[in-house]
Amino acid sequence: MKLVIAVVQIYDTDRLLTAVTDVGFGATRIVSTGGFLRMQNATILLGVDDERVEEAIGIVRDCCQGRVEVRAEVAAPEFAEWIDCGIQELSLGGGVVFVVAVDRFARIAPAADEGASP
Numbered sequence: 001m002k003l004v005i006a007v008v009q010i011y012d013t014d015r016l017l018t019a020v021t022d023v024g025f026g027a028t029r030i031v032s033t034g035g036f037l038r039m040q041n042a043t044i045l046l047g048v049d050d051e052r053v054e055e056a057i058g059i060v061r062d063c064c065q066g067r068v069e070v071r072a073e074v075a076a077p078e079f080a081e082w083i084d085c086g087i088q089e090l091s092l093g094g095g096v097v098f099v100v101a102v103d104r105f106a107r108i109a110p111a112a113d114e115g116a117s118p
Contacts, residue, residue, distance in 0.1 A: 001102040004046040004056045007032065008064045008095035013042040016063040020046060025056060047105060057097055064095040 008016060013029060020027050030043040048056045 002048050003100045003102050004048050005098040006044040006060045010040040012064040019059045066094040
């Protein structure tokens with residue numbers, strides 16, 4: 001078994017989660033923040049059988065395509081004289097995928113009578 005960790009843009013998260021659950025993968029989403037652009041990301045954790053790792057990576061690839069976003073760069077007023085302002089194109093999207101071997105996997109479920117209403 002492998003743990004597939006995909007760090008993707010928050011924009012792509014719903015599409016990715018729908019796609020992985022449609023093929024039977026369990027997934028956990030953790031909201032995270034990127035270091036470079038300080039934009040919101042999602043870290044998706046997938047427990048995957050060894051023979052389905054490439055399938056999982058392919059789904060991430062299909063759901064998290066790169067795109068270009070155009071933004072107006074605005075300098076703080078006190079720096080406007082020294083810094084050129086203008087339109088900036090940012091490459092966004094895609095993702096980073098890590099695959100880690102898992103020595104043991106255990107699902108902990110509540111006992112049948114725990115949490116039941118009387």
